[in-house]
Amino acid sequence: MSKKDQITKERILNEAEALFAKNGYDAVSVREITTAARCNLAAVNYHFGNKQKLYLEVFRARWVPRARRVQEYFMEFLASRDTVSASAVAQALAEAFLKGPLSDDERQRQSQLMTRELIQPTEAFELLAGEVLRPFFKEMADILRPFMPEGLGNEGLALNILSMFSMVIYFNFARVVVSRITGRDYDAAFKDRLIEQIVGFSLNGLGKGKKKGA
Template sequence: MGRPAHFSTKDRILGAAEELFAQHGFAGTSLRQVTSLAAVNIAAVNYHFGSKENLVNEVFRRRMDEMTAQRLQQLEAALRDHPGELEPVLAAFIEPALALAQDRNGGASFVRVIARAYAEHNESLRKFLSDHYGHVLREFGKALSACLPGLDKETLYWRLDFLAGALTYAMSDFGLIKRPAGASEATHRARAARELIRFAAAGLQTPAK
């Protein structure tokens, strides 16, 4: 099924690639499948992206740039309005990611793409994400360190790594807690964020031995 004509060619290719990567993984998706679903020819993919590797990177960039901007904006507000408070910093890290997962325009597909990235150990993608978004973790690490002066840097980064894993799991909505029948997605997401923030705060505040 092709993409609606009002989307740009580049957007149609990215949307098709995201959908196929979610279903079949990176290695299991061919450019021919992408061009077929996006209703474009291979020349369009080569023109906009140059290679399959770059197409993978751009699928991430399309989602991550917006989430990163929201995280850093919320972090800046947390540091300004709630200096020294842990939970507002955690909210800045967690809430934009859960909002992305609930995005009706392919958010669920992108979460599955993230899971594929973990499963396939794509080193090229890992380097791309580290180069472009590593600074975000460092900014949060710095902010969390200021809230947790008794925690050494190595322990802090272990715990931040665990938080990132728990957040990815929460984004997938694959766990034991399902959205109650009467609750809206926004209400369920807010509850998930609140519970994860409390959980993370308790873990981060545990004294290092």
């Protein structure tokens, strides 16, 4: 692929992601994408095949790599701790989402695309689930299992992990709402306060049966 073609392909991906995130798949036409990307209609077919394949490529080439950066940040933060515990896991997860590697623009697009897939799942959701969500969930389960109360079972463990994810995702993606309700600017100090809240609430959710070190 020539350098010119590569630049055109990247421009199409960037504009398609922005439009899909803002308006949703059904509300965006190929013509809108090519107009924003300053290329002709044939360029989409040449580089991606059709609109549906372009949509999938937005997730494969943009959403998945960003999600993996967050996951890597989580693992690196956890590895930096002196000991692994339920508290350390909760803090690592909160740090990765609230202070992690994504810029505000990346975080917004990530949130918008994911929200649309949660409301009306498409083939893209299976891509996300297979390449990011299930592996990350399993990784979390393997790390947290030793700190769960005895007899909790797989379902209880899964619900605990989902609860932790729910908090970090909400506080990360609903920043405007959180700021307006609390009256706080979403600055570094407030992020620290939210991380403290997430960790404390997560540990309380594990109950009194936590093993030593949790």
